[in-house]
Amino acid sequence: MIAMNEVSKIYETRNRLGWFRAERVKTEAVKSLSLTLEPGQITGLLGLNGAGKTTTIRMLSTLLDPTEGSIEVDGLDMNRSRSAIQQKVNMIAGGERMLYWRLTGRENLHYFGSLYGLDSARLRRESDRLLSEVGLAEAADRPVEQYSKGMKQRLQIARGLINDPKYLFLDEPTLGLDAPIARQLRGMVRSLAKERGKGILLTSHYLQEVEELCDNVYVLNRGELLMCDTPDRIVAKVAGMQAAHFELTGWRDELNPLLLEYLQAEIGLNRKEWTELHRPTSESGSSSDEPIRLTVKSRSADKLIAKLLPWTAENGLKVVSFSAEKPNLEDAIILLSEGKVS
Amino acid sequence: MWHTALATLVRNQRSNLRAYPWTFTFGHIIDGTYLVLVTCFSYVYLIKGDVQTQFAAYAGTSDYLTYVMIGGALNLFSVSMMMNVSRALITEWREGTLEALLLSPSSRFGYFAGTAVQQLMRSLFELAVVLIFGIAAGLRLPNFDFLSVLTGIFAYLLSCFAMGLLLGCVMLHTRDTFFVQNTLFAFTALLCGFQFPREYLPEALGLAGNVFPLTDALTLLRGSLLSGKAIRSGDVLPVLLLCAVYIALALWTGKRIERRIFERY
Numbered sequence: 001m002i003a004m005n006e007v008s009k010i011y012e013t014r015n016r017l018g019w020f021r022a023e024r025v026k027t028e029a030v031k032s033l034s035l036t037l038e039p040g041q042i043t044g045l046l047g048l049n050g051a052g053k054t055t056t057i058r059m060l061s062t063l064l065d066p067t068e069g070s071i072e073v074d075g076l077d078m079n080r081s082r083s084a085i086q087q088k089v090n091m092i093a094g095g096e097r098m099l100y101w102r103l104t105g106r107e108n109l110h111y112f113g114s115l116y117g118l119d120s121a122r123l124r125r126e127s128d129r130l131l132s133e134v135g136l137a138e139a140a141d142r143p144v145e146q147y148s149k150g151m152k153q154r155l156q157i158a159r160g161l162i163n164d165p166k167y168l169f170l171d172e173p174t175l176g177l178d179a180p181i182a183r184q185l186r187g188m189v190r191s192l193a194k195e196r197g198k199g200i201l202l203t204s205h206y207l208q209e210v211e212e213l214c215d216n217v218y219v220l221n222r223g224e225l226l227m228c229d230t231p232d233r234i235v236a237k238v239a240g241m242q243a244a245h246f247e248l249t250g251w252r253d254e255l256n257p258l259l260l261e262y263l264q265a266e267i268g269l270n271r272k273e274w275t276e277l278h279r280p281t282s283e284s285g286s287s288s289d290e291p292i293r294l295t296v297k298s299r300s301a302d303k304l305i306a307k308l309l310p311w312t313a314e315n316g317l318k319v320v321s322f323s324a325e326k327p328n329l330e331d332a333i334i335l336l337s338e339g340k341v342s
Numbered sequence: 343m344w345h346t347a348l349a350t351l352v353r354n355q356r357s358n359l360r361a362y363p364w365t366f367t368f369g370h371i372i373d374g375t376y377l378v379l380v381t382c383f384s385y386v387y388l389i390k391g392d393v394q395t396q397f398a399a400y401a402g403t404s405d406y407l408t409y410v411m412i413g414g415a416l417n418l419f420s421v422s423m424m425m426n427v428s429r430a431l432i433t434e435w436r437e438g439t440l441e442a443l444l445l446s447p448s449s450r451f452g453y454f455a456g457t458a459v460q461q462l463m464r465s466l467f468e469l470a471v472v473l474i475f476g477i478a479a480g481l482r483l484p485n486f487d488f489l490s491v492l493t494g495i496f497a498y499l500l501s502c503f504a505m506g507l508l509l510g511c512v513m514l515h516t517r518d519t520f521f522v523q524n525t526l527f528a529f530t531a532l533l534c535g536f537q538f539p540r541e542y543l544p545e546a547l548g549l550a551g552n553v554f555p556l557t558d559a560l561t562l563l564r565g566s567l568l569s570g571k572a573i574r575s576g577d578v579l580p581v582l583l584l585c586a587v588y589i590a591l592a593l594w595t596g597k598r599i600e601r602r603i604f605e606r607y
Contacts, residue, residue: 011605012605058604061445062444062445063441063444063445063604064601064604064605065601082447083447084447086445086446086447087447089445090445091441091445093441095438096438097437097438097439097441098438098439098441098442099439099442100353100357100437100439101437102356102357102360102361103353103356103357107353107356110349111349111350111352111353112442112446114345114346114348114349114448115345115346115349115443115446115447115448116446116447116448117345117447117448143360159442163446
C-alpha cells in the first residue's frame with residue numbers, strides 16, 4: 001500500500017525585480033495531504049488547474065521531495081529507500097513526452113528496461129509482450145517520430161509497464177487522444193488494476209473517465225483535500241440526488257401513500273430523500289386522463305426507474321414517458337472548486 | 343552501473359546515427375582541418391618558421407607546428423567531449439525524457455560513462471582524421487613514449503569527463519547551455535595552454551589555469567608526445583586528485599539539482 005501522510009509541498013521561486021534584485025516567493029502547492037493507494041484499486045485525483053495533482057504524482061513517483069510529511073510504499077520510506085521504491089512504481093504522462101523519438105518503439109522499451117536492470121532475455125520477452133499488448137507489434141521497429149499521437153501514448157503505457165510496477169501513476173493519460181483510442185486505453189487501465197492487481201492513481205481532466213474508472217476519488221483545490229469518497233457518493237453529496245421523471249396517466253390520489261410506502265420498502269429512501277419527493281400534481285385537479293409528472297430523487301435514478309415501472313403497471317397507471325436526470329462528477333467538482341459546497 | 347552505461351552508449355549511438363548520419367562528424371573534421379591549415383600557414387607565411395628561443399624553453403620543444411597542432415586538436419577534442427557529457431541531462435530535460443530517466447533507479451555515473459564512451463568513439467575518429475591531416479602538414483612525433491602517452495591519454499580523458507560532469511550541473515541549475523559552455527571554453531582555451539605555453543600568461547592567470555584538471559593533463563600528454571617525457575605517478579597524481587574532487591562534487595551537487603529540477607513552479 002502507498003501511504004502519503006500529512007504531506008506538504010512548498011515551491012520557492014525567485015521573481016526578478018530588475019537586473020540585480022529578486023524576491024523569493026513561496027507557493028504551497030500541496031497542503032497537508034494524506035492519501036492511500038491499495039493494489040488493485042484505481043484512485044482518482046481531481047481538481048482544477050493548480051490544484052496540486054501533478055505535484056502529488058511527482059512526489060509519489062520520487063521525482064520531488066515533500067517539504068513536510070512522509071511517503072511510504074509497502075512500508076518503505078521514500079527518503080531512505082528511493083531506489084527500492086523506484087522499482088515498484090512508474091508514471092505515465094499524457095502528451096508526447098518521455099520517449100526518445102529517434103529510437104524505435106522496441107529500442108525505447110529496451111533502453112528503459114535496461115535502466116531498471118532487466119537482463120537481455122527478459123528485456124526481449126517483456127518488450128515483445130508489451131508491444132503486442134498495446135497493439136504496436138507491427139510498428140515496433142519504426143522510429144517513434146513516425147508514430148501518431150495515439151501510438152506514442154500507447155508506447156508510453158508500455159514504457160510505464162516495463163518494470164512491471166506494482167503502482168502506476170497516470171497523469172492525464174488520454175490527453176488529446178481520439179475517442180476510440182481513449183476508450184481502448186481506459187479498458188487497459190481497468191484490466192491492469194482489476195486483473196493484474198496494480199494500484200493506479202489517475203489524474204484526468206475528463207471527469208467521465210474518472211467516474212467510469214475510479215473506485216475512489218480525492219478532490220483537491222489549491223493543494224487542499226476537499227473530499228475523498230467514491231465518485232457516486234461525491235456526486236450525491238455535492239451535486240445532489242439523481243432524479244427520475246415519469247409522465248403518467250390514470251393517477252389517483254389514493255396512490256400517494258402507497259407510492260411512498262413502496263419507495264420506502266423497495267428502495268429504502270431515507271427521510272431526507274423523502275423530502276425530495278415531488279408529489280404528483282395535476283393542472284386540472286383530479287382528471288385521471290391528463291398525464292401528471294412525478295419526480296422522485298434518489299441516489300440512483302436507474303434503479304428507481306427499474307423498481308417503479310412494475311409498480312405503475314400493477315396499479316393501473318400508464319407510463320407516457322420516463323427519464324433520468326443525473327448530476328455528474330463534473331458538476332460536483334465545479335461546485336466544490338467554486339466553494340459552493342461546505 | 344554497467345547495464346545503464348552500455349544501454350546509454352547504444353542508445354546515443356543509434357540516435358546520433360539517425361539524427362546526424364555523417365554530416366556532424368564531417369563538420370568536426372572540417373573544423374580540425376581548418377585549424378591545421380591555419381597553424382601551418384601562419385607558421386610558414388607569417389612567422390616564416392622563426393620561433394623565439396623562449397618558446398622552446400617554455401614548451402620543451404622548438405617544434406612550434408607540432409606543439410600548436412596537438413594543442414589545437416586536443417582543444418577541439420576536449421570541447422567535444424565536455425559538451426556532450428555536460429549537455430546530456432539538460433537535453434533530456436528539453437526533449438521531455440528526463441522524467442522517465444529520473445523515475446528509474448539507474449546509476450547516474452553509469453549514464454554519464456555511457457554518454458562519454460559513445461562520444462569518445464566519435465571524437466577519437468575525428469581526432470585521428472585531423473592528426474592525419476596534421477602529419478601531412480608537418481606534424482612530427484619523433485620522441486614518442488608509448489606508456490607515458492597512454493597514461494597522459496587516460497589523465498586527459500578523465501579530466502574532460504570530470505569537467506563535463508561539473509559543467510553539466512551548472513547547465514542544469516541555470517537551465518542554460520550556450521552561455522555556460524562558451525564561457526568555460528573561452529577560459530580553458532585561454533588558461534590551459536592549448537595554443538601557447540602558459541608561461542606567457544600573467545602569473546595570476548597562469549595560476550588560475552590550475553583550477554582545471556585539463557591544464558596539467560594537457561601538459562603531461564603533450565610532453566609525452568612531443569619530447570617523450572616519461573610520466574611518473576607523482577606527475578599524474580595531482581590530476582587524478584583534482585578529477586576525483588570534480589567528479590565527487592558533480593555527483594553530489596547533481597543529485598541535489600536533480601531533486602529540484604521539477605520544482606520550478
